[in-house]
Amino acid sequence: xxxxxxxxxxxxxxxxxxxxxxxxxxxxxxxxxxxxxxxxxxxxxxxxxxxxxxxxxxxxxxxxxxxxxxxxxxxxxxxxxxxxxxxxxxxxxxxxxxxxxxxxxxxxxxxxxxxxxxxxxxxxxxxxxxxxxxxxxxxxxxxxxxxxxxxxxxxxxxxxxxxxxxxxxxxxxxxxxxxxxxxxxxxxxxxxxxxxxxxxxxxxxxxxxxxxxxxxxxxxxxxxxxxxxxxxxxxxxxxxxxxxxxxxxxxxxxxxxxxxxxxxxxxxxxxxxxxxxxxxxxxxxxxxxxxxxxxxxxxxxxxxxxxxxxx
Numbered sequence: 001x002x003x004x005x006x007x008x009x010x011x012x013x014x015x016x017x018x019x020x021x022x023x024x025x026x027x028x029x030x031x032x033x034x035x036x037x038x039x040x041x042x043x044x045x046x047x048x049x050x051x052x053x054x055x056x057x058x059x060x061x062x063x064x065x066x067x068x069x070x071x072x073x074x075x076x077x078x079x080x081x082x083x084x085x086x087x088x089x090x091x092x093x094x095x096x097x098x099x100x101x102x103x104x105x106x107x108x109x110x111x112x113x114x115x116x117x118x119x120x121x122x123x124x125x126x127x128x129x130x131x132x133x134x135x136x137x138x139x140x141x142x143x144x145x146x147x148x149x150x151x152x153x154x155x156x157x158x159x160x161x162x163x164x165x166x167x168x169x170x171x172x173x174x175x176x177x178x179x180x181x182x183x184x185x186x187x188x189x190x191x192x193x194x195x196x197x198x199x200x201x202x203x204x205x206x207x208x209x210x211x212x213x214x215x216x217x218x219x220x221x222x223x224x225x226x227x228x229x230x231x232x233x234x235x236x237x238x239x240x241x242x243x244x245x246x247x248x249x250x251x252x253x254x255x256x257x258x259x260x261x262x263x264x265x266x267x268x269x270x271x272x273x274x275x276x277x278x279x280x281x282x283x284x285x286x287x288x289x290x291x292x293x294x295x296x297x298x299x300x301x302x303x304x305x306x307x308x309x310x311x
């Protein structure tokens with residue numbers, strides 16, 4: 001043991017066994033209570049104050065060790081008679097109301113003074129509630145060979161916020177905290193904590209939501225007999241398509257593509273591009289958004305046979 005460490009240990013030992021009186025500055029929680037139901041805090045109240053306590057070395061050490069385990073070790077500020085704004089000069093306030101200083105009797109220490117802060121400014125506003133949308137803040141990366149399918153589900157999609165009117169009126173959405181979901185190969189079904197905005201003055205109900213997202217292994221499937229639609233046709237003519245159906249291969253989530261039927265894929269030919277000298281026209285494909293890609297379209301062109309319309 002070095003000489004410095006020895007001196008420190010000896011000093012601590014003497015302090016612990018000493019019955020001499022000392023002063024010590026400790027952090028003491030602040031509790032603001034009795035706020036009117038019609039009002040809300042417009043800004044956060046400091047969570048702790050630095051307080052000077054007096055007692056024997058043994059008592060101060062015991063208080064320092066045990067204070068976190070005693071919820072009744074605190075300073076209380078009564079907001080019952082506050083209407084809009086008020087500045088609490090802390091040393092004056094607790095000198096006038098010593099009963100607001102809560103120290104367990106078995107600590108055997110005495111309150112001396114507030115060291116910091118000198119004062120607390122209380123600002124109140126009208127209490128307001130509002131329903132807002134939830135937004136998920138997440139980066140989702142499926143594992144190789146997997147893909148997201150369908151829209152995500154948030155339960156509930158809306159939550160209630162409550163607090164000072166001026167602040168509440170500016171909030172239109174509440175997001176979750178940031179989540180990074182990587183290498184996902186199973187359906188996501190997880191609770192997400194909402195991002196607390198000024199947690200001491202804004203209440204959230206509920207404080208978390210359930211997030212769901214389908215994740216499926218990637219596969220491919222040939223879909224045949226997809227009907228070809230004709231768009232921008234005019235009444236003066238009759239148009240025959242040859243062939244009237246096509247086939248293609250789709251790539252996507254295995255359960256999703258297995259549930260597709262030919263009518264879920266929109267195949268069309270644009271008649272506005274027709275010319276008497278041209279027989280074959282390219283096909284346009286509109287596939288559902290959850291299809292990763294389509295390929296192997298057969299045939300790739302459609303013949304248009306045009307005749308005059310029969311009256």
